[in-house]
Amino acid sequence: MLKVRVIPTLLWKGFGLVKGVAFNSWRQVGTVLPAIKIYNARDVDEMILMDIEASLLSIEPDGDSIESFAEECSMPLTVGGGINNLEQVQKLLYAGADKVTLNSSLYETPTLINVIASHFGSQCLVASIDVRQNGLGKYQCYSHAGSVPTHKCVVQWAKEVADRGAGEILLTSIDNDGTMQGYDLDLISQVCQSVDIPVIASGGAGKYQDMVDAVQQAGASAVAAASIFHFTEMTPAGAKAALHKVGVPVRKIFASNRGL
Template identity: 50%
Template structure:
């Protein structure tokens, strides 16, 4: 049986790992390499590493750093932030990434996702969708680390990119990022119902129960950062809890 994945997300700032709230108020949370080593040692299901400044600074992630981190990682590794060209994807795969996460660049050039899928295969391309709700409650996509509104409906955007061939979608509501009050279950459910792709719920997890809620709303995998950085809770503990609730996890 296919297992539900628990995926720690690590955010790279200019000096090591950071974690913020609502894509802002960044706090230093230590060095990247020891974190990857610990997660590898604890045998997590998968890791996501995002360079939060790359797009803003119009550069690719630091390939040498990714290579160093990847060499300590024998579970699947997704790298994102500044993934805007075919060459960047090639370099990241060479550095040891297994998948790349594309967000902003997918809005800028409609051929980019298509080309990336054709060249590297669906399994390699993960689409990141960051959303906020407006006062009427409608969801809209945001790019550039949540700073730019794209005026696009996330469901339409997901369907379009499913047709382009992306392999997975990471959905996060910016307003819940780092708040540890739970995922946006509405958008997770809407998305999981609309597309046939695996959905990874992200942003908002603070307790094991939140993970369960997202899984019950159709998420095939759940990602968390603050919960693992700032509380006693661990990916191992999360699996123990989920298993007790009848969710199939990898031991």
Template identity: 40%
Template structure:
């Protein structure tokens, strides 16, 4: 049976691991290779890695770093950042990455989705939508690390993405990013209503109860977090952490309810 996934999300900036708040002021928190080694020991479900420089600077993905990360990892890896062509995606898959996350490119080059899906399968193509609340209500998709508005409505866009062959969607709340004050549940609820493919949510987790609340409401879902898994305590000391297998099993046991209408 499919189970909810609890996923650390790591941001790579200038080859280092950073954490942001509302997509601003990246704070250095360590070496990404070392972080992967630690998460190996903690037996995480999956690890998401996002290079926040590549698309903004219009440069190729850092294949050398990707290869080093993949070689160290004993868990499924999702990589995003700078992928604009099928050839780039295939090269990254060849380095050992299981999933490719597309963000800016799905807005600027949507035809890339079916092209990659045809080569590697829909299950390996992930769409990442960075979403922000509009001043007068509603939500809008942003690209380039939240710097560029697109005018795109995320609720209609996710339906199109599913139709084009995306195998999973990651919804990242810019408003909640790094705040550690809980997920944007109205956003998650509305997105979940629109699609039947797997959904992962990101932005706002401050504790395991926040993760449990999403699982309780939506069943089989991916719940990702950044700050929660790289900081510890009220003073946010840098410490890579993740629930033990027993803690994770108990969290899922307490909150997971089977929803027959949810695929992933």
């Protein structure tokens, strides 16, 4: 049986790691390489590393940096930020990323999903969808780190990216991001019900129960979180223990029965 994953998200801006609230008021929370080394030592299931400035400033994805990060990462690594063509995807995969995640460029060129999936396979393509609820309660998609409304309805867009060949959806609630008040379960549930591909819940985790709810109530296949790991004593291992306790299948932390 495949396991539900707990994924630390690392947001990268300029030279450091940051974390904000509702995609704003970014705080410095360290540098990338030491954070990757710590999560690697802690044996996390997977990591997501996102350059949040790249699409806003039209910066090329930085293959050299990714190569040095990937070498420190003995688990799957997903890389995103500013990716808008097949050559960049190839560069990042060859630099050691296991998956790439795209967001803004997919609204302009949805066929990019088909092209990437047919060249490198669906398993390496994570469609990232950032969502804000409007005054009427409708969930709408935003591009460019939450700064540009796309006027796409999230369910419709999720179905389209899945049909075109995305392997997973990273679904982030901008409203809940950084608040640590819990995931937007209604949003996650709507998307999980409309697609067959795995959905990674993101935005708002503040306690382990939030992750349990995202999986058990809303149907997420994985939970991503940042603030809870940056700013509290809570850890990915603690999250997995909490999930395991209520019967969610999680990957066991490896303990050698001798050796190593």
